[in-house]
Amino acid sequence: xxxxxxxxxxxxxxxxxxxxxxxxxTRPKMQQGLEDKALDYLLxxxxxxxxxxxxxxxxxxxxxxxxxxxxxxxxxxIGILRAAILELADTQRKQLAPAKTPESAPLIEEIxxxxxxxxxxxxxxxxxxxxxxxxxxxxxxxxxxxxxxSLAREIKSPARDTQSLASDKSRFEAAIGFKERNDIIxxxxxxxxxxxxxxxxxxxxxxxxxxVRYDVQRLxxxxxxxxxxxGGPNSFFRMKKESDVKIxxx
Numbered sequence: 412x413x414x415x416x417x418x419x420x421x422x423x424x425x426x427x428x429x430x431x432x433x434x435x436x437t438r439p440k441m442q443q444g445l446e447d448k449a450l451d452y453l454l455x456x457x458x459x460x461x462x463x464x465x466x467x468x469x470x471x472x473x474x475x476x477x478x479x480x481x482x483x484x485x486x487x488x489i490g491i492l493r494a495a496i497l498e499l500a501d502t503q504r505k506q507l508a509p510a511k512t513p514e515s516a517p518l519i520e521e522i523x524x525x526x527x528x529x530x531x532x533x534x535x536x537x538x539x540x541x542x543x544x545x546x547x548x549x550x551x552x553x554x555x556x557x558x559x560x561s562l563a564r565e566i567k568s569p570a571r572d573t574q575s576l577a578s579d580k581s582r583f584e585a586a587i588g589f590k591e592r593n594d595i596i597x598x599x600x601x602x603x604x605x606x607x608x609x610x611x612x613x614x615x616x617x618x619x620x621x622x623v624r625y626d627v628q629r630l631x632x633x634x635x636x637x638x639x640x641x642g643g644p645n646s647f648f649r650m651k652k653e654s655d656v657k658i659x660x661x
Contacts, residue, residue: 413495605647
C-alpha cells in the first residue's frame with residue numbers, strides 16, 4: 412500500500428531523474444520538453460500530467476535521445492506513480508463515502524403518514540386533559556358566581572390542552588358530530604361548578620363558535636344544563652342538579 416509520504420517523495424525523485432537525463436539529450440527542444448513535462452507533473456501530480464511525462468520519455472527513447480536503460484527506469488517509476496495515484500484516490504473516496512450498513516440507514520418512520528384519530532380516541536384524549544387540569548378540591552355541589560378575571564385565574568382553559576394535543580400527538584382528522592360535541596360539553600360541565608362560554612368554545616377548537624353556542628342552547632332547552640349569571644360576559648353554565656346527565660343522541 413502506498414502512503415501519501417511515499418508518493419510525494421517518489422514524485423520528487425522522478426522529476427529530479429528526468430532533469431538529469433534531459434541534460435544529456437542532443438536536441439534542445441527535447442531537453443526543454445522533458446523539463447516542462449516534469450515540472451507540469453511536479454505541480455499537478457495528477458494522471459493527466461503523468462501521462463504527458465510518460466509520452467515524451469517514450470518518444471525520447473524511440474528517437475534514441477534517451478538511453479534505453481534510463482528510459483526503462485523512468486517508465487518503471489512512472490508506472491509506480493500511476494499505481495500510487497489510483498490507490499490513494501480510491502482510499503480517499505472510501506474515506507469520504509458514508510459507511511453502508513443496516514445501522515447507518517436513515518430512520519423511515521417519518522415517511523409514513525399518521526392514521527387519522529378516531530372520534531372515541533379524541534374524546535378520551537380531551538377527557539384526560541381536562542381531568543389533569545381540574546383541581547380535586549373543586550366542590551361540584553357548591554355553586555359560586557365569579558367574574559371573568561377570577562375564573563381565568565381559577566381555571567385553566569381546556570382550549571390550551573386541546574391545542575397541545577393537536578400539535579404534539581396527532582391531528583384531529585375525524586369529523587365531530589353533534590353527539591360527540593355534546594359528549595365533550597357534558598364532560599366539562601360535569602367536572603366544573605361553572606363554565607364560561609369561551610371555555611366551551613376553547614374545548615372544541617375545530618368547531619365554530621356559532622355551532623358551539625347552538626349546541627349549548629339545545630342542552631339548555633332540553634333542561635340538561637342551565638344558564639346562570641347576569642348575562643353577557645357574566646353569564647355561565649352549569650349542570651342542572653335535578654337532571655340525570657345523559658349524552659344526547661343526534
